[in-house]
Amino acid sequence: MLKEILAISGRPGLYRLVKYGNNIIIIENITDKKRGTAYSRDKVISLGDISMYTDSGDKPLGEILEAIKTKYEAKPLDPAKYKEPEALQTFFKEIVPNFDVDRVYNTDIKKLISWYNLLINSGMTDFLPKEEEKVEEEKENDM
Secondary structure, eight states: OOGEEEEEEESSSOEEEEEEETTTTHHHHHHOOEEEEETTTTTTGGHHHHEEEEEEEEHHHHHHHHHHHTTTTTTOOGGGGOHHHHHHHHHHHHTTTTTTTTTTTTHHHHHHHHHHHHHHTTTTOOOOOHHHHHHHHHHHOOO
């Protein structure tokens, strides 16, 4: 599910991939469902391709979002609780105890909280790929 959710640099919120075109993609805002376009010059990244640094390598964003969902029972987080750097660090340490303190910035954690809330409020709670998606990805990677 996260493969089709996009973050676009310079635009607030998250977008769902609707369709590819020539040097353009059709997107839909996940909160208000308004459609728009993103161009090849825009920096677009799929949430499924994002990972965060840990002491033992990278941890996929889907696993982190799933851990937050489990810990907070799929309820939105209150961003006001996480204004202070210490609160952000404590929150993230509870979710990913071995995160790389030098390479994961407070702004990254704030963005993670924001994305989690957007996804939960939009009714998207499947953060890990289903088995059939994993098999398809493995086939694509083998080619």
